[in-house]
Amino acid sequence: MTDPHRDQDHSGHDHDHSAHQAMSATATTDADHAAHADHADHMGHGGHAGHGADHVARFRRLFWINLALAVPAVAFSGMFAMVLGYTLPDAPWVRWISPLLGTVMYFWGGWPFLSGAASELRSRKPGMMLLIGLAITVAFFASWGASLGLLHHELEFWWELALLIVIMLLGHWIEMRSLAQTTSALDSLAALLPDEAERVEGDRIFTVAPSELRLGDVVVVRPGGSVPADGRIVDGGADMDESMVTGESRPVVRGVGDHVTAGTVATDSGLRVEVTATGDDTTLAGIRRLVAEAQSSTSRAQRLADRAAGWLFWFALGAAALTAIVWTMLGLPDEAVVRTITVLVIACPHALGLAIPLVVSIATERAARGGVLIKDRLALESMRTIGAVLFDKTGTLTKGEPTVVDVASVAVTGEDPIDADGVLALAAAAEADSEHPLAKAIVRAAKERGLAVAPASGFQSSPAVGVTATVEGHVARVGGPRLLDEIGRAEIVAARAWRDQGAIVLHVVRDGSVVGGLALADEIRPESREAVDALHRLGVEVVMITGDAEPVARSVAEALGIRRVFAGVRPEDKERKVAELQSEGLKVAMVGDGVNDAPALARADVGIAIGAGTDVAIGSAGVILASSDPRSVLSVIELSRASYRKMTQNLWWAAGYNLISVPLAAGILAPIGFVLPMSVGAILMSLSTVVVALNAQLLRRLDLSPERSARAVLDR
Numbered sequence: 001m002t003d004p005h006r007d008q009d010h011s012g013h014d015h016d017h018s019a020h021q022a023m024s025a026t027a028t029t030d031a032d033h034a035a036h037a038d039h040a041d042h043m044g045h046g047g048h049a050g051h052g053a054d055h056v057a058r059f060r061r062l063f064w065i066n067l068a069l070a071v072p073a074v075a076f077s078g079m080f081a082m083v084l085g086y087t088l089p090d091a092p093w094v095r096w097i098s099p100l101l102g103t104v105m106y107f108w109g110g111w112p113f114l115s116g117a118a119s120e121l122r123s124r125k126p127g128m129m130l131l132i133g134l135a136i137t138v139a140f141f142a143s144w145g146a147s148l149g150l151l152h153h154e155l156e157f158w159w160e161l162a163l164l165i166v167i168m169l170l171g172h173w174i175e176m177r178s179l180a181q182t183t184s185a186l187d188s189l190a191a192l193l194p195d196e197a198e199r200v201e202g203d204r205i206f207t208v209a210p211s212e213l214r215l216g217d218v219v220v221v222r223p224g225g226s227v228p229a230d231g232r233i234v235d236g237g238a239d240m241d242e243s244m245v246t247g248e249s250r251p252v253v254r255g256v257g258d259h260v261t262a263g264t265v266a267t268d269s270g271l272r273v274e275v276t277a278t279g280d281d282t283t284l285a286g287i288r289r290l291v292a293e294a295q296s297s298t299s300r301a302q303r304l305a306d307r308a309a310g311w312l313f314w315f316a317l318g319a320a321a322l323t324a325i326v327w328t329m330l331g332l333p334d335e336a337v338v339r340t341i342t343v344l345v346i347a348c349p350h351a352l353g354l355a356i357p358l359v360v361s362i363a364t365e366r367a368a369r370g371g372v373l374i375k376d377r378l379a380l381e382s383m384r385t386i387g388a389v390l391f392d393k394t395g396t397l398t399k400g401e402p403t404v405v406d407v408a409s410v411a412v413t414g415e416d417p418i419d420a421d422g423v424l425a426l427a428a429a430a431e432a433d434s435e436h437p438l439a440k441a442i443v444r445a446a447k448e449r450g451l452a453v454a455p456a457s458g459f460q461s462s463p464a465v466g467v468t469a470t471v472e473g474h475v476a477r478v479g480g481p482r483l484l485d486e487i488g489r490a491e492i493v494a495a496r497a498w499r500d501q502g503a504i505v506l507h508v509v510r511d512g513s514v515v516g517g518l519a520l521a522d523e524i525r526p527e528s529r530e531a532v533d534a535l536h537r538l539g540v541e542v543v544m545i546t547g548d549a550e551p552v553a554r555s556v557a558e559a560l561g562i563r564r565v566f567a568g569v570r571p572e573d574k575e576r577k578v579a580e581l582q583s584e585g586l587k588v589a590m591v592g593d594g595v596n597d598a599p600a601l602a603r604a605d606v607g608i609a610i611g612a613g614t615d616v617a618i619g620s621a622g623v624i625l626a627s628s629d630p631r632s633v634l635s636v637i638e639l640s641r642a643s644y645r646k647m648t649q650n651l652w653w654a655a656g657y658n659l660i661s662v663p664l665a666a667g668i669l670a671p672i673g674f675v676l677p678m679s680v681g682a683i684l685m686s687l688s689t690v691v692v693a694l695n696a697q698l699l700r701r702l703d704l705s706p707e708r709s710a711r712a713v714l715d716r
Contacts, residue, residue: 059112059173062169062173063166063170063173066105066108066109066162066166066169069101069104069162070105070162070163070165070166072097072098072101073098073101073102073105073159073162074158076094076095076097076098077098077158077159077162078156079156079159079160080159098159098162099143099144099147099158102140103144105161105162105165106136106140109169110133110136110140110165113129113168114136114137116129116133117130117132117133117134125310126310130310130313131310131316132168134313134344135164135345138345139345140161142156142341143158143161151337160345193210193226193228194210194226195209196209196228197209197212197213197229198222199212199213199217200217200218200219200272205220210228210229210278211279213228213275213278214275214278215277215278216274217274217275218234219231219273221238221266221271221272221273222266222270223238223266223268223269223270224267225266226263226264227261227262227265227266227271227273229262229273229275229278230259230260230261230262230278230281231259231275231276232257232258232274232276233254233257233259233260234256234272234274235271236269236270237253237254237256237271237464238266238269238271239251239252239253239266239267239268239436240252240260240266241265251437251438255464260273267437268436312658315658315659315662316343319343319662319666320340320343320344320666322666323336323339323340323667324336324339324340326667327667335667339667339675343665343666346665356647356650358650358692359650360380360643362699362700363380363642364377366700366704367636372623372624372636372704373623374622375623376622376623378622379607380622380623380639381640381644382605382606382640383589383636383639383640384637384641384644385587386587386588386606387585387586387587387588388541388542388543388581388587388588389540389541389543389589389590389591390544390578390581390588390589390590390591390600390604391542391543391544391562391630392544392591392593392597392600393522393545393546393552393553393556394546394547395593395610396592396593396610397556397560397630398523398525398528399522399525399628400593401437401441401523402437402438402441402520402521402522403441403445403521403523404424404444404518404519405503405519405520406494406498406503407420407423408494408516408519409423409516410514410515410516412510415510415515418510418515418516420516422516423515423516423518424445424446424449425446426471426476426508426510427476427518428445428447429453429454429455429456429471429476430467430469430471430476430478430508431467432453433456433459433469434459434461434467438504438520439467442506442518454471454472456469456470458470465480465482465486466478466482466483474510474511475511476508477508477509477510478507478509478518479506480505480506480507483507483509484514489507489513490514491505491507491514494519495507495517498517498519500551501519501521501551502521502548502554502555503520504519505517505518505519506518506520521552521555522548522556524556524559524560525628525629527629527706527710528630529560530631531629531630531633531706532560532561532562532630533561533714534714535634536561537714537716538637538713540637541586542564543562543565543566544566545565545566545569545574546565546569547568549568550568552567553565553566554567572599574597574599574600575602577600578590578603578604587605587606588606589606590603590606590607590608591609591625591630591633592607592608592610593609593628597609598620599620606622607620607621607622608621608622608623608624608636609623609624609625610628627706631706631709634706634709635704635709637709638704638712639704646696646699650695653688653691653692661676664676
């Protein structure tokens with residue numbers, strides 16, 4: 001892309017940065033719809049996969065209702081009373097409280113797990129739902145058998161059944177709440193289009209919906225308005241803000257015959273555009289398809305808890321079968337029934353159901369307080385093994401807005417000398433009445449330097465040339481190359497070096513003589529260098545990708561110590577660049593903030609959106625940085641590693657309980673006179689839940705501030 005050098009009217013409207021605001025982070029992406037569907041299938045609610053809020057409300061309601069039922073069910077359980085050593089009333093009706101409430105809980109509170117178990121059976125993929133379903137079903141029928149006097153009284157598990165259902169509902173409520181926090185990227189893409197289009201028909205203009213436009217229609221795009229469909233300019237010229245689609249940080253001059261893209265903004269002048277593509281054929285629709293394809297192709301690895309539950313299911317069945325065979329062969333059929341049922345009930349640890357949801361819930365809560373919003377727990381798990389971080393330049397490593405980076409003055413023979421501050425003050429005076437981003441940057445720079453800016457009069461702007469105003473009796477002009485052509489002057493010496501560094505070059509003219517020049521560029525965030533250095537220290541490759549021209553990209557990369565750069569990249573190519581890095585065997589995290597980043601964010605192993613970016617970028621990402629500090633990427637890595645450690649520890653503890661308690665419940669130590677009583681096994685089961693919960697709470701101690709995370713790495 002060529003440097004426009006202010007080769008345009010810059011007096012019009014400011015860039016429409018509304019597309020860069022994070023409007024929402026609470027809808028649901030298509031990819032997460034799939035996750036909800038998968039999860040809902042486990043729970044027997046697959047038909048409501050797209051309604052995350054419904055799932056959260058359902059499990060919250062089920063939990064509280066069943067908790068209320070569990071209190072009397074446990075309190076009036078004969079086995080529970082015997083364990084704690086208190087006496088129940090002698091009234092005949094007392095012994096039926098636990099069976100009746102337990103039955104209600106089994107069919108109502110247990111239904112999500114029973115239907116989920118049936119789903120896992122049909123798919124032949126045993127997991128957590130089948131393990132829970134097996135345990136509560138065996139406990140239910142064994143308890144009724146004991147209550148009716150058909151089985152040994154030791155097999156009355158009403159209190160254990162109630163606690164198991166309540167704790168599992170709590171775990172899944174927490175889990176669904178974390179899954180429900182997602183955003184719709186595809187709806188946000190559609191929102192870039194204007195609600196209405198102005199179609200020209202002869203001498204009249206009619207307002208129509210963009211969907212009604214047809215090939216060959218001519219539409220009016222007013223200053224500050226969005227282009228409603230891809231097309232070719234047939235009248236007028238304007239400074240186009242294409243950053244939300246191409247990633248180009250500076251305004252781009254578009255005139256008659258040039259192509260414009262749906263969703264881009266004419267910042268300063270009106271246009272007439274002939275429609276060349278509509279509907280699915282537009283560039284925006286192409287980006288939409290890329291996002292959808294990338295999200296749908298993202299692998300949904302089976303959760304660690306489900307894998308552990310699958311293994312434990314077969315372990316429990318094998319242990320139960322072996323227990324039944326051994327005790328029967330020993331000539332003790334009654335003991336065989338008691339031991340077998342005890343093994344099947346005790347094989348479902350409460351802790352396993354809470355191991356992952358608790359860690360995820362606490363981790364996401366802790367992250368949010370540290371300015372990191374976690375939408376996808378799989379992204380959180382994957383971040384610990386990232387091999388490359390691909391940063392979008394504009395708005396991520398840089399501030400995404402022009403800044404005066406250098407000022408030069410030129411001595412003019414026979415005229416009063418003017419220094420660099422004088423050049424900037426003169427330019428600011430001439431630009432004071434302009435709303436253009438470059439004009440605002442000049443005025444802001446003068447204010448930051450504390451310069452006195454004289455009042456101006458007679459402000460005028462010339463399309464593709466610059467601005468003119470009268471300042472303290474002098475005619476002041478600011479503009480690009482065409483301004484120099486108009487007055488027949490040469491550019492200043494510093495201009496070439498500035499252009500080589502990727503800066504926008506403007507010249508300042510006083511009474512027809514060039515008195516100086518300004519270099520404007522997208523300012524690098526001061527914290528970006530620290531973020532890059534810390535990632536390198538971790539052994540993570542840092543890559544920069546941008547729609548900007550090569551000189552701009554190279555100058556930023558050199559300043560930050562980034563060795564690998566992809567410049568001049570279109571949106572569809574950004575997604576391909578991510579795939580290219582992945583083909584090299586790297587797990588890639590993509591950090592971006594614009595619509596143009598959405599396909600790449602979705603394709604990456606982990607998509608990270610800067611919170612100041614568009615809601616489209618946020619919708620395509622699994623992690624959102626509420627601030628624009630790139631060092632927050634290090635906070636995500638630290639949180640990912642800490643969370644994974646806690647998940648692993650909890651799973652080992654929960655599964656380890658089974659590996660020890662199941663053989664003891666089966667009677668492996670019976671030859672030496674020890675058989676684990678069911679009551680003791682139940683107490684140990686509850687104790688393991690407490691241990692898991694306390695271990696997860698340790699995540700709250702993490703300090704996830706970007707500064708501390710970066711310094712912790714750099715100080716190693």
